[in-house]
Amino acid sequence: MIEVPVFGREEDAADQIAIFLALQFNKDVARTITRGRAFFWAVLNDPKEWSGFADEHGTSSQRFYNTMCLAYGGDPQTFKEFVDKGWLPKDRAANCPAEYAQVKNAFEKTIYPFIDQAMMKKVQAKDWMKSMSGR
Numbered sequence: 182m183i184e185v186p187v188f189g190r191e192e193d194a195a196d197q198i199a200i201f202l203a204l205q206f207n208k209d210v211a212r213t214i215t216r217g218r219a220f221f222w223a224v225l226n227d228p229k230e231w232s233g234f235a236d237e238h239g240t241s242s243q244r245f246y247n248t249m250c251l252a253y254g255g256d257p258q259t260f261k262e263f264v265d266k267g268w269l270p271k272d273r274a275a276n277c278p279a280e281y282a283q284v285k286n287a288f289e290k291t292i293y294p295f296i297d298q299a300m301m302k303k304v305q306a307k308d309w310m311k312s313m314s315g316r
Contacts, residue, residue, distance in 0.1 A: 185291050192238050193247060197284045198292075200248055204255040205301075209310045212259060215252040219245060219268070246273060247280075254281030 187194045196218075203214035222245035239247070249269040253260040254277030263269040269277075 183292070183295050190237070190239055192244065196244050196247055197251060198288070200251040201255065201281075201284045201288055204252065206305060206309060208256070208259045211252065211256065213310065215248060215260065218248050222248065250274070250277040251281050251284060254278045255285075 199218065200215060203211045206214075222241045225241040246269065249260075249263045250273055253263050253269055253274055257278070264271055264274045
């Protein structure tokens with residue numbers, strides 16, 4: 182709609198923006214979305230499907246680690262367990278704040294100027310997890 186440029190693989194860009202946007206909500210929403218995406222990629226990672234490595238798309242395992250890294254880079258305290266539990270290797274985690282900063286910079290230059298700031302504050306203030314559970 183607003184013709185946002187995509188650099189690199191489309192799926193990687195979609196994953197980056199999905200996690201970046203999840204991190205703009207409260208910690209419960211960010212954790213739920215990130216953990217859900219991590220579970221999704223972990224389930225899809227079938228080692229018998231070696232032909233997937235020949236595809237132009239990133240592998241499920243690469244997308245899994247990219248998801249973990251961006252979440253950790255955006256909020257290391259909230260997502261510390263990813264490193265503590267060994268889901269995200271420490272050597273990768275060290276660069277995650279820089280990877281997050283790169284996505285944040287791209288978002289701020291290309292999409293952020295088009296966002297209604299008053300509406301964004303309303304969306305961020307809503308307790309989405311409460312709304313989803315029916316409480």
